[in-house]
Amino acid sequence: MGNKPNFAAIRREVIEERDRRLERFIPVFEQILREGGIGPERAEAMAGLDLAGLVQRLNKREVTSTQLVALFGLRAATIGKRLRCITEDNFEYALKKAQECDETRAKTGKNNWTLGD
DSSP states (O other), X not given: OOOOOOHHHHHHHHHHHHHHHHHHHHHHHHHHHHHTTOOXXXXXXXXXXXXXXXXXXXXXXXXXXXXXXXXXXXXXXXXXXXXXXXXXXXXXXXXXXXXXXXXXXXXXXXXXXXXXX
């Protein structure tokens, strides 16, 4: 009859690998927030903002793109892991793109993202 795949073992391996990936990014996100002076209270307040509020803070230079990625990445990594909502992540790419946006904003002095564009 042949060997049947052990789906329970495969599932455990997939979950363990996902959890290892998430655990690698949690300290990175926490450090970005800490260095940006974003503590738990400010993070909760920012997480409750709508898109217009987040863009407004970006454009006022109250927060960086990298900090926003860290904020929502941390929430996804911790809450998503607990609720088993994450199957894949793209944190490295998101951080890279956020840093590019921050660099462009710093070089040009212009806002590089607005609502309605």
